Amino acid sequence: MHAAPALSPTSDAPGAPGSSPDGTAAGTAADVPERGVVDRVVSWYDEHARDLPWRAPDRTPWGVLVSEVMLQQTPVVRVEPAWRAWMGRWPTPADLAAAPTADVLRAWDRLGYPRRALRLQQCAQVVVDRHGGQVPDDEAALLALPGIGSYTAAAVRSFAFGRRAVVLDTNVRRVLARAVDGHALPAPAQTRAEVERAAALVPDDDASAARWAQASMELGALVCTARAPRCDECPLVSSCAWVAAGRPADLHAHRRRTQAWAGTDRQVRGRIMALLRESPVHVPEPVLDEAWSATPQRARALAGLLADGLVVEHQPHPDEPPSYALPG
DNA sequence: AAACCGGGGCC
DNA sequence: GGCCCAGGTTT
Missing domain, CATH: 1.10.10.10 (Winged helix-like DNA-binding domain superfamily/Winged helix DNA-binding domain)
Structure with a gap:
């Protein structure tokens, strides 16, 4: 059907896992095809990561979890001020669990999908009641929390605890759809094969996997964007299957349907x-x-x-x- | 697999 | 006015 992808997981020989952080920080071009996809994206991230409060050194696992729930379908620019106010008011799960629900819903304000706020408070209550007030770090326990699905569980494991996880959000899906598959956009629904392909790309060790998760998401958010990708700034442009194919149009355009809003x-x-x-x-x-x-x-x-x-x-x-x- | 669930900003 | 956004839950 299609030619061998320009990129493949096997091109990512982990090489020396613990080697990077000391010396040369990729002086000029991050886009060196001989290096693996993971290495190039992580190097790019080291120079371009946004300074977001839930990434600060003093962040807590609970703060990371709150940010991920807020970021479910709400853009970063709108979440950031809300997250600061929220965490200032309710720094711990116990604080949120004890708050009047009306206060919680008012603080949620216009972030949208207010059921998320309700589930976040329920989540805080479960963390207090069943986990001693500490956010759990294992997959099953996270998935059992209200409002936490496969993406958020993986994100919390990775971003809060630095553990290996397959973090596959809309940004990473798009990056892989383009760089590996040569498609403009990922399929409307996530498939099992897609998850397995993403999993094969995740480095084996915890620290490298966590960096890859952050970096691949950031690349999708800042460079490999849905609407006007900045391919000239991309560390993968020289090996991107989509660019190599001439940036063809979206295969699934005819099947995508935007949610109606007015009058619903x-x-x-x-x-x-x-x-x-x-x-x-x-x-x-x-x-x-x-x-x-x-x-x-x-x-x-x-x-x-x-x-x-x-x-x-x-x-x-x-x-x-x-x-x-x-x-x- | 498909429907339901907010709201805002950008093209 | 269409499209997109660090998705999850329910049917």
Whole structure:
């Protein structure tokens, strides 16, 4: 079908694992094809890593976990100030676990997908109750936490504990799709084969694996971007299969469908949540009705929020309309 | 496998 | 106005 990929895991002979950090820091060109993909990307990262607070030396595993949950579908630029405020207010799992849920949802503000905030607090409670207040470092225990899936579990293991993990997010998927497969973008759904291919590229030792995880994600975020990749700044350009093929268009373009937004239940939920976040007191139903004019959709959205535990209902008197508020 | 779940910024 | 963003959970 296709020619041998320009890059392959076997071209990445780990060489001397503990060799890099001392001497020459890749003086000029990071793009030396003779070096493995991993080495080139890690060297690039050493010079171009962003200075993000959840990467600071004084970071905690809990801080890393909080950042990863916030970063699920929310861009870094919007997460950074929210993370600083959040960690200043609730530095430990015990702090968050003890907070009123309404405060947590207000602090989440407009990061989106507020169920994440709810699950993050539940996660804090589980960490306190079942792990002595310490974030666990093994895969199964992390995956068992609310709101933590395969990506976030791997990211926490790698970024917080420096352990080997297959960290495969949208950035890494795109980097590998281009550099190895020669595709403009990865397939819409992650496949098992894709995970195994990514796993084969991860260095064997913990420290190198953790650096590769950080570096490959950063390359995807800063250089190998979805929209306008900066191939002239890429340490892999000389061996990139996608560049070699002339940067062909996306194979799956016809299958991608962007989520509708205007007029959806999600927009109505967002308006209701915004209204309740801003109200210090319970909101009577007639006031809540201002969030959306179409009654059936408004009712459906509210029912969903109640079912999710993001909103609670109060009805002091049976002959009066109920009122609504954030929980706790 | 597909649907559902926010919100903002950039092209 | 379309597209993208350090995904997870549910059906």
